[in-house]
Amino acid sequence: MxxxxxxxxxxxxxxxxxxxxxxxxxxxxxxxxxxxxxxxxxxxxxxxxxxxxxxxxxxxxxxxxxxxxxxxxxxxxxxxxxxxxxxxxxxAKNTIAVNEDSPAQSMADLADMADEYGSTIYGIEAGAGLTRMMQDNMIPTYGLEDWDFKISSTPAMLAQLASSTDAGENIVVTLWRPHWAYDAFPVRDLEDPEGAMGAxxxxxxxxxxxxxxxxxxxxxxxxxxxxxxxxxxxxxxxxxxxxxxxxxxxxxxxxxxxxxxxxxxxxxxxxxxxx
CATH class of the missing domain: 3.40.190.10 (Periplasmic binding protein-like II)
Incomplete structure (x- = not known):
């Protein structure tokens, strides 16, 4: 060229x-x-x-x-x-991610694994489309209404992801591709068999x-x-x-x-x- x-x-x-x-x-x-x-x-x-x-x-x-x-x-x-x-x-997609060595493979697994993850999903900003998708689609689709969906900010979510993976603790976060977290932290996406996070x-x-x-x-x-x-x-x-x-x-x-x-x-x- x-x-x-x-x-x-x-x-x-x-x-x-x-x-x-x-x-x-x-x-x-x-x-x-x-x-x-x-x-x-x-x-x-x-x-x-x-x-x-x-x-x-x-x-x-x-x-x-x-x-x-x-x-x-x-x-x-x-x-x-x-x-x-x-x-x-x-x-490019919105998704839910967990630490690589945690037990859940699918979003459908989470309801039966509340104790593994402290019944908590760490999210980002209240006004984000991803947050709305969680509230309107993912949480009701997979029966996670009793979980604590922590709406905060992207930096706060990433700080928690860093802290939990450094400590070897299980964690669930809202995430999206592309994102540098996949290079920085040992995380993987959960399967979404119901398509709750969109195409x-x-x-x-x-x-x-x-x-x-x-x-x-x-x-x-x-x-x-x-x-x-x-x-x-x-x-x-x-x-x-x-x-x-x-x-x-x-x-x-x-x-x-x-x-x-x-x-x-x-x-x-x-x-x-x-x-």
Whole structure:
């Protein structure tokens, strides 16, 4: 891929506030483009303003469009003014996670294992869609009305997850993929035989309409991007966990991750990540 042949070397990427995978993908793309002489800016937006900005050509692309559910309304509203630039992650979902060595294998097991988990599920913010899904779907579906669903914050949930796994104690938390907790802690998802947590989603890049013609090589780079669960969790872990960069210096975090995963960028540019 001859990225150096592109004449316009100014690129602006939109990332979603609070969405860790958005920054991991954006800053890895920034790194790859800067290798070939581009000047790249990553700007932070809430989802609505981000889709507005890319549809109007104020930014070049966003990397965190979730389909078919989360961002469906934005695609319907702005789709005529955008171009899809490839799907890079296929396992996005809300879920329930436990420590790896705990007994439950399925959400259906929990009702009979209250003593193992102290009848407690650790959740996140009250206003999160995941919290509403727990209250409306998961808890009644699996008969956990007598459990203590602790609604607090994402940092509080992660702190409890760290404390419990360090102590070798069983724990149940609300979680979602992608997330760096899967790299940082010994956790696994529970099966959801009733589908109470909803179907999975996929993550797309979206550019302004005409971007492919303006930037054919960058467009191909975006379409080449495929990030596995393992790679994405480790990217996010280095970028965001308190044991590493804690959300500070994302460029430094990406440089460290690329050094440890030295074939990723070359495979990406060669279109070999899907293999």
């Amino acid at each position: 001859d990225l150096a042949s592109e004449e316009d070397k100014e690129i602006t990427i939109g990332a979603f506030n609070g969405w860790d995978e958005s920054y991991a993908a954006a800053y890895n793309t920034k790194y790859a483009l800067e290798q070939d002489g581009f000047t790249v800016a990553v700007e932070s937006f809430d989802a609505g303003p981000a889709f507005t900005a890319v549809s109007q050509g104020d930014i070049d692309f966003i990397m965190d469009g979730w389909l078919p559910v989360t961002h469906e309304d934005y695609i319907q509203q702005f789709g005529d003014d955008m171009e899809a630039q490839g799907c890079w992650y296929i396992d 999975g989603e996929v993550v797309y890049n979206f550019s302004y309409a005409g971007f492919t013609e303006d930037h054919p090589q960058v467009s191909q780079l975006l379409k080449n991007l495929v990030i596995s669960d393992e790679d994405l969790a480790s990217m996010e872990n280095i970028m965001f966990s308190d044991d590493h960069y804690g959300g500070e210096d994302p460029d430094g975090a990406v440089a460290e991750w690329v050094e440890e995963n030295d074939s990723f960028v070359s495979d990406w540019k060669a279109g070999a990540l899907a293999g």
